[in-house]
Amino acid sequence: MEVAINATNGSMFDRQPDLYGPPVAPRRKGDGMSTATLPDDPHLKARFGELKPALTSQAAVIEADRCLNCFDAPCTAACPTHIDVPGFIKRIASGNLRGSAVRILDANILGASCARVCPVDVLCEGACVLLRQNHKPIQIALLQRHAMDAFWASGETPPAKVATKKKLRVACVGGGPASLACAAELRRAGAWAAVIERRELPGGLNTYGVAEYKLRAADSVREVEMIRQLGVEFRCGMEVNSAAALEALEAEFDFVFLGLGLGAMQRLNVPGEDTRGVMNALELIAAYKTGHVRELHGTVVVVGAGNTAIDAANAARRLGADTVYMLYRRSEQEMSAFDFEFEHAKQEGVLFLWRRLPVAIRPEAHGRLQLETVQVRQADGKLEVIPDSEVTIDCDLIVPAIGQSPLTELLQKLRSVEVRDGRIVADRETGQTGNARYFAGGDCVNGGREVVDAVAGGKRAAIAMLKFAEVAHA
Amino acid sequence: MPDIGVRNFAGKINCPNPFWLASAPPTNTGEMIMRAFDAGWGGAVWKTIGEPVVNVSSRYSATDWNGQRIMGFNNIELISDRTVEQNLSEMAEVKRRYPKNAVIASLMVASNREAWHEIVTRAEDAGADGLELNFGCPHGMSERGMGSAVGQVPEYAEMITAWVKEKARTPVLVKLTPNISDIRTVARAAKRGGADGLSAINTINSITGIDLDTLVPRPNVDGKSSHGGYCGPAVKPIAMNMVQQIMADPEAALPFSGIGGIGSWRDAAEFMLLGCGTVQVCTAVMHYGYRIVEDMADGLDNWMREKGFKTIDDFRGLSVNRVTEWKHLNLNFKIVARIDEQKCIGCDLCHIACWDGAHQCIHLDRVSGPIDGHVELHRTPAAEQAESLAAIAETPVTRKEREAAFAHGPYPTPLARIPRVDETECVGCNLCSCVCPVEGCITMVRVDKDVPPESWEQRTKGAACAAPTSGD
Numbered sequence: 053m054e055v056a057i058n059a060t061n062g063s064m065f066d067r068q069p070d071l072y073g074p075p076v077a078p079r080r081k082g083d084g085m086s087t088a089t090l091p092d093d094p095h096l097k098a099r100f101g102e103l104k105p106a107l108t109s110q111a112a113v114i115e116a117d118r119c120l121n122c123f124d125a126p127c128t129a130a131c132p133t134h135i136d137v138p139g140f141i142k143r144i145a146s147g148n149l150r151g152s153a154v155r156i157l158d159a160n161i162l163g164a165s166c167a168r169v170c171p172v173d174v175l176c177e178g179a180c181v182l183l184r185q186n187h188k189p190i191q192i193a194l195l196q197r198h199a200m201d202a203f204w205a206s207g208e209t210p211p212a213k214v215a216t217k218k219k220l221r222v223a224c225v226g227g228g229p230a231s232l233a234c235a236a237e238l239r240r241a242g243a244w245a246a247v248i249e250r251r252e253l254p255g256g257l258n259t260y261g262v263a264e265y266k267l268r269a270a271d272s273v274r275e276v277e278m279i280r281q282l283g284v285e286f287r288c289g290m291e292v293n294s295a296a297a298l299e300a301l302e303a304e305f306d307f308v309f310l311g312l313g314l315g316a317m318q319r320l321n322v323p324g325e326d327t328r329g330v331m332n333a334l335e336l337i338a339a340y341k342t343g344h345v346r347e348l349h350g351t352v353v354v355v356g357a358g359n360t361a362i363d364a365a366n367a368a369r370r371l372g373a374d375t376v377y378m379l380y381r382r383s384e385q386e387m388s389a390f391d392f393e394f395e396h397a398k399q400e401g402v403l404f405l406w407r408r409l410p411v412a413i414r415p416e417a418h419g420r421l422q423l424e425t426v427q428v429r430q431a432d433g434k435l436e437v438i439p440d441s442e443v444t445i446d447c448d449l450i451v452p453a454i455g456q457s458p459l460t461e462l463l464q465k466l467r468s469v470e471v472r473d474g475r476i477v478a479d480r481e482t483g484q485t486g487n488a489r490y491f492a493g494g495d496c497v498n499g500g501r502e503v504v505d506a507v508a509g510g511k512r513a514a515i516a517m518l519k520f521a522e523v524a525h526a
Numbered sequence: 527m528p529d530i531g532v533r534n535f536a537g538k539i540n541c542p543n544p545f546w547l548a549s550a551p552p553t554n555t556g557e558m559i560m561r562a563f564d565a566g567w568g569g570a571v572w573k574t575i576g577e578p579v580v581n582v583s584s585r586y587s588a589t590d591w592n593g594q595r596i597m598g599f600n601n602i603e604l605i606s607d608r609t610v611e612q613n614l615s616e617m618a619e620v621k622r623r624y625p626k627n628a629v630i631a632s633l634m635v636a637s638n639r640e641a642w643h644e645i646v647t648r649a650e651d652a653g654a655d656g657l658e659l660n661f662g663c664p665h666g667m668s669e670r671g672m673g674s675a676v677g678q679v680p681e682y683a684e685m686i687t688a689w690v691k692e693k694a695r696t697p698v699l700v701k702l703t704p705n706i707s708d709i710r711t712v713a714r715a716a717k718r719g720g721a722d723g724l725s726a727i728n729t730i731n732s733i734t735g736i737d738l739d740t741l742v743p744r745p746n747v748d749g750k751s752s753h754g755g756y757c758g759p760a761v762k763p764i765a766m767n768m769v770q771q772i773m774a775d776p777e778a779a780l781p782f783s784g785i786g787g788i789g790s791w792r793d794a795a796e797f798m799l800l801g802c803g804t805v806q807v808c809t810a811v812m813h814y815g816y817r818i819v820e821d822m823a824d825g826l827d828n829w830m831r832e833k834g835f836k837t838i839d840d841f842r843g844l845s846v847n848r849v850t851e852w853k854h855l856n857l858n859f860k861i862v863a864r865i866d867e868q869k870c871i872g873c874d875l876c877h878i879a880c881w882d883g884a885h886q887c888i889h890l891d892r893v894s895g896p897i898d899g900h901v902e903l904h905r906t907p908a909a910e911q912a913e914s915l916a917a918i919a920e921t922p923v924t925r926k927e928r929e930a931a932f933a934h935g936p937y938p939t940p941l942a943r944i945p946r947v948d949e950t951e952c953v954g955c956n957l958c959s960c961v962c963p964v965e966g967c968i969t970m971v972r973v974d975k976d977v978p979p980e981s982w983e984q985r986t987k988g989a990a991c992a993a994p995t996s997g998d
Contacts (some may be wrong), residue, residue, distance in 0.1 A: 121875070123874040
């Protein structure tokens with residue numbers, strides 16, 4: 053069912069899109085993942101085309117040749133998954149494209165999506181020594197994408213180095229990057245891994261939460277399909293939300309990896325928030341990626357100034373909103389979005405309202421909304437409302453984007469797994485929690501970082517579980 | 527204002543500058559040569575004239591390196607495939623229109639006196655300013671007893687040079703092949719035969735590459751290839767070595783036209799410092815066209831101005847005697863590498879090069895504390911890499927984290943990545959300065975204060991046999 057949000061149309065929301073319940077096609081057993089639930093929509097493709105064009109083969113080789121091939125390369129060290137960057141780049145230069153992709157996948161099974169979503173300015177490319185020579189770092193992300201695109205185009209599968217079968221069985225709860233990486237690492241070492249995902253499609257935010265012009269949902273699902281081909285079992289549409297469910301997992305598996313991510317987005321906690329026409333950033337992103345929102349009109353206000361807020365604001369522009377404001381209670385210097393994201397939003401035509409706070413939402417005629425705001429200032433580290441600074445913004449959609457809340461409900465059920473500030477407390481190197489059979493990684497541990505951090509966390513936990521299992525069976 | 531004109535080269539040849547086109551495809555026709563003179567070339571050696579040949583298709587192949595096209599170039603083309611009459615009538619026209627430029631006739635005929643006498647007379651009658659005897663062509667023609675088949679046998683080279691000199695009124699240059707164990711033997715033979723000058727090197731026998739799909743070497747002529755002649759930037763060091771050998775040998779040295787990988791004024795200046803009065807260019811022109819001569823002339827002029835040289839003869843040959851036998855080198859000369867911490871970008875290529883390719887004296891221990899001298903006490907490169915891979919890295923997501931990640935003290939590069947040279951172990955080999963991608967970052971500094979020079983010859987003088995020294 054499609055929902056058109058139209059300022060002149062009285063019935064704006066026939067149905068509130070549900071982040072965790074996109075249209076559910078009947079799941080067939082043994083079917084793996086079907087992309088049938090993703091729209092093949094030319095409208096979406098046209099509006100959310102690739103942000104950066106791919107390198108041509110020759111441009112890739114020229115760029116690859118420019119790489120100095122540093123010893124103990126800083127780009128590799130900066131990458132949370134420690135991809136052998138010069139290694140895969142020099143394989144592009146030599147024309148060994150399969151070798152290049154395999155080198156990437158060895159370190160990061162989600163190398164294809166990371167090439168598209170990583171904030172490389174503050175990771176590999178930010179560490180490139182050429183920044184200090186001529187201010188032009190190697191375009192590592194584009195080269196990685198080149199290698200991975202060639203790999204997909206070749207129709208090849210990653211080498212199954214499943215050597216000796218191990219008795220180890222691990223349940224990876226949550227279908228996002230952390231669990232996927234953990235399961236793939238385990239599987240490649242010969243262990244059995246099952247990914248348990250409550251939604252129809254695995255991939256977590258890679259599938260439902262990344263701006264379509266960076267990573268298409270279909271590409272995320274294809275990447276997951278590759279992991280399934282490695283022999284990882286997927287149990288989709290299965291919710292683990294009770295002590296009984298956890299006990300069942302404990303009975304079936306040796307270890308449980310928690311790659312739960314974070315919970316729903318934080319509420320604004322202002323009157324009128326449950327009014328139709330308020331849809332948080334992740335809901336909006338998931339809704340347009342799955343075809344539930346195809347068109348926006350009028351004025352959209354995004355509250356918050358993080359990277360997800362920017363993704364939502366840019367999406368609103370691309371979906372047709374005439375005016376998109378980003379409302380942030382602090383200043384430009386304090387916004388948490390990366391600089392390149394901020395620049396991108398400005399290019400998309402997003403307008404910024406700094407030091408402004410939403411205080412109430414009021415429904416108006418024809419489905420329109422009024423957002424009441426006030427100006428604030430910093431006083432003794434606290435925000436102070438400036439008197440007589442009320443401004444009411446007439447708008448059609450309000451998008452809260454002030455971060456995700458922790459998944460407290462499930463976490464409370466995990467006996468002996470310590471939770472602090474809504475995050476699972478886990479050993480930094482092994483991901484092991486207070487309960488020796490439970491490991492964790494990704495956003496539920498680090499509080500919300502990047503895909504590549506989740507992959508690294510899942511990988512580290514897998515390596516640790518393999519080690520523990522070896523000791524146990526020795 | 528320096529004067530780069532050439533006067534009386536090898537006797538009588540004059541031209542506005544020392545840049546000649548070598549006998550090759552760029553000098554195939556009179557029309558081409560006239561365009562080259564218009565572009566600024568001082569002279570041209572005509573594509574070798576002789577009994578016309580039939581050429582094959584394809585003819586060229588190249589060696590690319592690191593994204594650069596034509597580091598080396600290879601051909602299996604023979605001499606001119608046009609008649610002697612055609613070439614010589616065009617030559618007369620060129621000389622008529624361009625009297626100030628040097629036109630040299632490159633010649634190759636069957637090895638008999640009459641044939642050589644005839645071609646020499648005809649070429650000079652057409653107006654050639656000089657003759658270049660092609661004793662160098664390494665492919666095809668040599669199978670027919672010409673080209674390098676002559677150039678590899680000193681007696682033949684001497685004999686044919688003498689035949690030519692019986693008739694020639696213009697200077698005679700002999701073009702030498704490098705496909706011989708000691709190029710001086712033929713150079714001496716040419717001099718004995720009466721040659722007025724030498725040109726070298728001709729191309730080096732080569733197979734440039736093999737197509738990994740068809741398994742046929744390049745260039746592919748219907749599934750087969752042939753030994754070609756290699757030239758271009760890759761051969762310059764080999765050519766310079768041979769030029770120096772000849773110019774340092776009184777029995778061989780003659781006015782010299784240098785050939786081999788020359789494509790810029792820098793290359794030209796280097797050949798001139800080894801004694802060349804003119805230089806010949808082919809591959810660079812085949813790559814970029816005649817226009818490259820502009821920078822060659824301009825650049826040489828500016829360099830001469832900067833150095834205070836008024837004519838080419840002011841610096842010609844100045845580096846010949848800077849090459850000596852190894853036994854005369856000063857064993858007490860000692861340099862060590864110094865790394866400029868402000869310039870270092872932290873690629874650490876010097877570190878791995880020194881460990882894997884030299885003497886294990888460049889270390890990454892500035893943070894942990896320097897250990898001099900004992901290699902076994904240092905962590906190996908493999909251990910260093912393992913530590914990096916075991917370290918946990920996270921995306922700096924907050925502003926604070928980002929600022930911390932990109933701030934590193936007094937140097938542009940994190941101190942831990944700036945290598946340190948252990949001067950007690952450094953042998954001064956230069957490897958690190960060769961691999962360093964940053965200009966002026968690694969310099970080799972002289973440290974042998976107040977030690978008198980001593981060569982190997984001096985050190986072993988009087989010894990019954992040249993025993994190796996203990997090294998310290």
